[in-house]
Amino acid sequence: MSEGTTVPDGRRYTKEHEWALVDGDVIVIGITDFAQHELGDVVYVELPRVGGRVAAFKEFGVVESVKAASDLYSPLTGEVVAVNGDLGEHPELVNESPYDRGWMMRVRAEDLAELDQLMDAQAYRQLIEQG
Amino acid sequence: MTDPLLRTPLAATHEALGAKMVPFSGWLMPLQYEGLVAEHLHTRASAGLFDLSHMGRLTITGPDAQTLLQRATTNDVDRLEPGAAQYSLICNDEGKVVEDLLVYRFSDAWRLIVNASNRTRVVENLNELAARLECDATVVDETFDLALIGVQGPASEPALQPLVREELSGLRYYHAQRRSLTIRDVDAIVSRTGYTGEDGFELVVAAGAAAQVWNRLLEDRRVRPVGLGARDTLRLEAGMALYGHELTEEVTPFEANLGRVVRLDKGSFTGREALADLKRGEPGRKLVGLSFEVGAVPRAECPVNRDGQRVGAVASGTFSPTLHHPIASAFVEGDAASEGTNLTVTIRNSEAPARVVSLPFVPHNTRPKGVL
Numbered sequence: 001m002s003e004g005t006t007v008p009d010g011r012r013y014t015k016e017h018e019w020a021l022v023d024g025d026v027i028v029i030g031i032t033d034f035a036q037h038e039l040g041d042v043v044y045v046e047l048p049r050v051g052g053r054v055a056a057f058k059e060f061g062v063v064e065s066v067k068a069a070s071d072l073y074s075p076l077t078g079e080v081v082a083v084n085g086d087l088g089e090h091p092e093l094v095n096e097s098p099y100d101r102g103w104m105m106r107v108r109a110e111d112l113a114e115l116d117q118l119m120d121a122q123a124y125r126q127l128i129e130q131g
Numbered sequence: 132m133t134d135p136l137l138r139t140p141l142a143a144t145h146e147a148l149g150a151k152m153v154p155f156s157g158w159l160m161p162l163q164y165e166g167l168v169a170e171h172l173h174t175r176a177s178a179g180l181f182d183l184s185h186m187g188r189l190t191i192t193g194p195d196a197q198t199l200l201q202r203a204t205t206n207d208v209d210r211l212e213p214g215a216a217q218y219s220l221i222c223n224d225e226g227k228v229v230e231d232l233l234v235y236r237f238s239d240a241w242r243l244i245v246n247a248s249n250r251t252r253v254v255e256n257l258n259e260l261a262a263r264l265e266c267d268a269t270v271v272d273e274t275f276d277l278a279l280i281g282v283q284g285p286a287s288e289p290a291l292q293p294l295v296r297e298e299l300s301g302l303r304y305y306h307a308q309r310r311s312l313t314i315r316d317v318d319a320i321v322s323r324t325g326y327t328g329e330d331g332f333e334l335v336v337a338a339g340a341a342a343q344v345w346n347r348l349l350e351d352r353r354v355r356p357v358g359l360g361a362r363d364t365l366r367l368e369a370g371m372a373l374y375g376h377e378l379t380e381e382v383t384p385f386e387a388n389l390g391r392v393v394r395l396d397k398g399s400f401t402g403r404e405a406l407a408d409l410k411r412g413e414p415g416r417k418l419v420g421l422s423f424e425v426g427a428v429p430r431a432e433c434p435v436n437r438d439g440q441r442v443g444a445v446a447s448g449t450f451s452p453t454l455h456h457p458i459a460s461a462f463v464e465g466d467a468a469s470e471g472t473n474l475t476v477t478i479r480n481s482e483a484p485a486r487v488v489s490l491p492f493v494p495h496n497t498r499p500k501g502v503l
Contacts, residue, residue, distance in 0.1 A: 040360070041168040043450040043457075044427055046479075062479065064428045066167050066450045067360055069479070 005033040005128065008099055012075065012115050013124035014057075019099065020075040020118060023106070026082075027115075029075060030103040031063065031094065034128045039065040042094040047083040047105055054080060054107060056114050061104065063094065076114040078107040139184035140278045140341040148356055156247035158185040160359050167360040171452040174284045174327055174365055175493075179357035180348055181281035187250030188273045188335060191241040191257070195266035200234060200241055203260050203401060205384065207394040211236040216305045216324060219392055220384055221256065222402030226409050228378045228387065229256070233324065235307055242320075244333075246374045250274060260401070278341035283331030283365075285496065286353040291332055294347055295321060299332075304498040312336075314343055326362065328369030328495040364449050367460065370420065370491030376431060376447045377418055377460055385414045386462065388490070416443060417468040420492055421485040423457040427478040429485070434477040435461050442467040445476060453493050463487065 011019045017035035021028045036042065044064040054060040054074040061072040083105045086093060094102040109115075119127065136159040145152060150161035161182065163170060173179055191200060200208045206219035213236050221230040230253050233244040245253045250272070257270045282291050292299050295310050299321070302308060307322035317340040325331035336344050348354050363373065372378045377387055384393045384406070395407050423429065429448030434441050448459035459476065467474060470489055475482035 040163060041166055041452075044425075046427060062427075064450070066364060066428075066452065067162075069428065069430065 005037055006099070007032065007034070007121050007125045007128070009121045011099075012118035012120065013127075014073060014075050014118055015127065016073040017128075018073060018075050020115065022112075022115070025108065026106045027076060027078070027109050028103050029105050029107060031072065031098055032124070033098045036095045036098045036102070039063060039070060041066050042091045045087040045091050045094060045104065047087070048080050050080050050083060052080050054078065054105075056117075072104065074107070075118055076107065076109050077111065078109040080105050081108050082106040137185070139182055140338040141182045141184060141280075141345055144342050144345055145182065145356070150356070150358060153359070155359055156185060158247060160185055161356070163358040163360045164356045167358070167364065168452045170355065170357040171361040171364050173355050174329060174357055174361065175453060176284070177353045177355070178282055178284035178286040178290045178331075178351075179327070179361070179365075180345065180354050181283065181357050181362060182345070183279040183281050183333065184274075184277075184338075184341065185247040186274075186279055187243070187245040187247060187253065188277050188279060189243040189245060189250075189254065189257075190271045190273055191243065191268055192239070192271070193266070193268035195261075195264075196241050196268045199257065199261050199264070199266040199268040201397065202264060202266075202399060203257055204232070204234060205393045205400060205402070205406070206234065207397040208234055208236065208241075209397065213238045214306050214308055216307055216322060217392070220378075220389060221253065222384065222406060223380065224402055224405060226383050226402045226405030227380045228374075228382050228384060229380060231372060231374055231378050231389075235320075235322070237307075237309070242335075244279070248375065276338055277335050278338050278344075280334045280336065280341065280344060280348070281325060281331065282334070282348060282354065283325045283327040283357075284329045287329070287331040290348060290351040290354050291321075291334075293351075294344065295319075312344070314340065314347060317343065319344070323498065325497070326369070326371055327365040328371070328491060328493060328497065329365075330497050361452075363447075364452055367447050367449055367458065368451055368453055368491065368493040369495060370460075373447060382462075383409050383414065385409055386416055387418045416462045416464045418446065419461055419463050419468050419470075420488045420490045421445070421459040421461050421474065421476065422488045422492070423459070423476070423483055423485050425456050427481065427483055428457045429459040429476045429478055429483065433459075435463055435467075435485070436475050436477065436482065437467045437472070442474065448476075451492060457483075458492050459485070460490075
């Protein structure tokens with residue numbers, strides 16, 4: 001199942017297939033290539049409001065493919081400082097560019113140590129290879 | 132749950148093509164190959180290839196076969212000439228829908244295509260009825276000996292023609308003929324029917340010949356394999372019912388806009404008295420199409436409301452790849468079902484605006500003969 005899917009180094013990963021990337025004092029969050037591949041064509045993304053608070057391992061939004069809706073889980077706790085407005089018009093960016101233009105939200109983390117509880121790229125690769 | 136999944140004669144072929152395989156009504160079936168939206172759009176633009184071998188294939192023979200089917204189904208099988216097919220229903224004594232099916236008449240036998248989920252129930256139902264009415268008719272379940280392959284889309288005729296010795300252009304919509312194929316020693320029942328709203332064919336071939344027929348069709352670059360995911364979005368755009376969603380044992384044919392296949396004037400059949408009563412009354416609710424702006428996608432069982440009052444529920448909902456916005460079928464009560472009515476659908480605690488529209492969502496592109 002993980003054949004051909006990419007897992008870039010330098011990010012942290014959740015069991016629910018979200019990634020987190022440190023960018024200055026905020027964390028950028030999205031879903032992995034494996035996740036978008038499993039979901040299929042993404043047609044709608046529901047994101048939190050800017051200024052709202054998200055909690056580690058709690059739902060922060062919903063991603064909908066043609067077939068089904070799936071919850072999104074935040075990798076860490078903090079304040080939402082931006083969401084990707086392009087996904088409103090172009091939800092397919094999640095499929096086309098999951099690690100870049102398909103990003104979902106930027107969060108100011110309350111406790112960066114939460115990142116240490118997440119998987120690194122190597123551990124995440126092992127997870128998806130095990131299926 | 133612990134029963135092993137059934138495999139169609141094409142299961143290994145799908146796996147070799149890299150399909151994502153999923154359980155469906157007890158069968159292991161391809162959900163998608165390259166991707167649902169691409170497969171859907173390709174079918175509308177060119178031709179899609181479908182493995183439908185999970186569907187039940189029953190053959191009814193014997194001197195009373197016609198009588199048995201006339202008593203079991205709601206449509207009038209006496210109207211069928213050899214080589215013709217009709218869409219029909221099986222109802223229970225309360226007039227609720229137990230099954231929707233295709234009935235084919237051939238010179239030597241009657242053939243039914245039934246839903247995978249209802250196959251054994253339909254066989255039991257027919258055998259019980261035959262015993263009760265003392266009909267001399269034999270019901271044979273040939274599902275495991277035969278494969279069913281669909282080719283759907285505007286390029287389906289030119290793509291299929293090289294496999295069939297006789298001209299396909301003469302085959303009318305809702306008609307079928309046994310044809311010899313250009314594959315040695317293989318013949319097929321070729322039916323001009325489908326579940327996409329496009330022109331297309333469904334082929335019944337021996338299980339052992341299925342992979343050969345499938346691969347020959349895929350050699351034509353206009354043809355691509357299509358999984359169950361796109362099959363569902365294509366049929367919903369075309370306004371066609373899926374048993375378990377638009378049709379259930381809670382639904383009457385009149386509520387589902389299928390009064391045209393209930394022939395009360397044909398004589399006795401299962402459910403006739405109840406259906407006659409139901410037809411005289413106003414259906415309390417009706418199956419309608421709902422159209423949405425781009426946004427959250429309605430799913431089965433989402434509540435449908437008008438002015439904050441619940442007036443129904445979604446039967447099937449999806450994102451329409453052709454129209455680029457969400458669509459749904461829904462059972463809606465009273466005058467809230469009138470075309471043009473503004474309603475809302477509850478999706479994850481939010482109210483999505485929806486408008487009642489006429490079905491189908493996407494116009495049919497089938498051969499003339501009229502619909503059903």
